[in-house]
Amino acid sequence: MKKIGVVGGVGWPSTIEYYRLLCEASQRYHEDKEVSGPTPMPEITIESLDQNFTIVHRGSEALDSWKAWDEYFSAAIQNLKMCGAELILIASATPHTRLEEISRGVDIPLVSMYDSVGSYCKSVGIKSLLVLGTMPTMVSPAFKQSMESFGISAFYPKTERLKTDVVNVIERLYQNKTKGTAVEIEAIVRSCVSSTEIENTAVCLGCTELPLAFEGLNKKQSFDFGGISYINSSVVHALSAFEACIG
Amino acid sequence: MKKIGVVGGVGWPSTIEYYRLLCEASQRYHEDKEVSGPTPMPEITIESLDQNFTIVHRGSEALDSWKAWDEYFSAAIQNLKMCGAELILIASATPHTRLEEISRGVDIPLVSMYDSVGSYCKSVGIKSLLVLGTMPTMVSPAFKQSMESFGISAFYPKTERLKTDVVNVIERLYQNKTKGTAVEIEAIVRSCVSSTEIENTAVCLGCTELPLAFEGLNKKQSFDFGGISYINSSVVHALSAFEACIG
Numbered sequence: 125m126k127k128i129g130v131v132g133g134v135g136w137p138s139t140i141e142y143y144r145l146l147c148e149a150s151q152r153y154h155e156d157k158e159v160s161g162p163t164p165m166p167e168i169t170i171e172s173l174d175q176n177f178t179i180v181h182r183g184s185e186a187l188d189s190w191k192a193w194d195e196y197f198s199a200a201i202q203n204l205k206m207c208g209a210e211l212i213l214i215a216s217a218t219p220h221t222r223l224e225e226i227s228r229g230v231d232i233p234l235v236s237m238y239d240s241v242g243s244y245c246k247s248v249g250i251k252s253l254l255v256l257g258t259m260p261t262m263v264s265p266a267f268k269q270s271m272e273s274f275g276i277s278a279f280y281p282k283t284e285r286l287k288t289d290v291v292n293v294i295e296r297l298y299q300n301k302t303k304g305t306a307v308e309i310e311a312i313v314r315s316c317v318s319s320t321e322i323e324n325t326a327v328c329l330g331c332t333e334l335p336l337a338f339e340g341l342n343k344k345q346s347f348d349f350g351g352i353s354y355i356n357s358s359v360v361h362a363l364s365a366f367e368a369c370i371g
Numbered sequence: 372m373k374k375i376g377v378v379g380g381v382g383w384p385s386t387i388e389y390y391r392l393l394c395e396a397s398q399r400y401h402e403d404k405e406v407s408g409p410t411p412m413p414e415i416t417i418e419s420l421d422q423n424f425t426i427v428h429r430g431s432e433a434l435d436s437w438k439a440w441d442e443y444f445s446a447a448i449q450n451l452k453m454c455g456a457e458l459i460l461i462a463s464a465t466p467h468t469r470l471e472e473i474s475r476g477v478d479i480p481l482v483s484m485y486d487s488v489g490s491y492c493k494s495v496g497i498k499s500l501l502v503l504g505t506m507p508t509m510v511s512p513a514f515k516q517s518m519e520s521f522g523i524s525a526f527y528p529k530t531e532r533l534k535t536d537v538v539n540v541i542e543r544l545y546q547n548k549t550k551g552t553a554v555e556i557e558a559i560v561r562s563c564v565s566s567t568e569i570e571n572t573a574v575c576l577g578c579t580e581l582p583l584a585f586e587g588l589n590k591k592q593s594f595d596f597g598g599i600s601y602i603n604s605s606v607v608h609a610l611s612a613f614e615a616c617i618g
Contacts (some may be wrong), residue, residue, distance in 0.1 A: 165383060172414065172415040174413070175408075176411040203454040207453070208450075209453065319443075
């Protein structure tokens, strides 16, 4: 198995989720293999950043305003490389909006969440994708553009109000207040997608908190709830990284 | 806050527990402080090893038989140092039996679980300590010897049979089979400590699994159950590492 490098800490509960998904994937992978001793696990280096720094140093539209932020993530990736990581993944959706900038000059494969989701959607025949996530994810064209190369038409909630509704749900889920959130997400989705289109559209839960709204369903790559198909981007991303790890 | 380096993966659930404890400690520490943005977190590098390698390459009493094992852990510590870690902790009790060998030449502080437990026991006036843990922990003199410098008399279950009973409980807890384990641990303790001595003796749960037997009590450094005082070594260890991180 290849050594995996994980950029984590943004936030730390997501990092736990990714690490657990990788280790459980290795357990399943080795289930029917004869092994002496405990289940082999990929070696994993996690560089857990200080989320406060990443928020305080978030840039704006001004040229060079992302410099400190980009350098912080680039340095983390360099550390992972120094530790022998043979593939990199970032255990959070939001930093993917600046994947190009922070992975410049990185000469080991970086498993992008966008590519993982795109490739998964393509494999199951999804052509239209509503992406819900944090505000940076929903205002950046990055996720949408990445989906195009997979022949998938991705879109975000159209109004400021709907985007804020998504962010408010995420905020509460982060505090572990799950009550009623699945129904609220459903309402947001139905405001974004007409009832005739809903059958041909999947909803990407594009941040680690959103799946927490769907207790008992959130361990899978995708699931149906209230007549809507959801994709759990963290699970899809982590499993695709494990595939790369054994591939 | 100093950057923390964690040697993890042995096993991976312990690593999650330590990482969570460190992050929650930072949350509590910053609770009454004015901070702009999300709670500051210490930067943490985790070098997660392959537990299979560590078990397969476990040495014996033969000279040099621990060479590969020692090198594996030493290399992990060197990686953490390269990433800028300013203090090291090993997120597992068992490797502490060879702390001297694997930390040779390490010029950054290593927060030993033994020292953390010793210092905690001293601060709360514990003078006699029954240590339960994995077989390597209970056959090595290392834990016992470390306690001496804190004026604590530590001892393990005396018979092979009682040690095996402890290991069997750990085995089931690792598989999340908690039912009845608290009572079984109590029975083991009462076989090791007479009813007149039990009041002056604490029991160190010296591996990450054992506290799982005591649902609802296992988040604290110490707790009482069935008239016995228990010490959760992982919590004591992680909190003492966080103290070093802010100190």
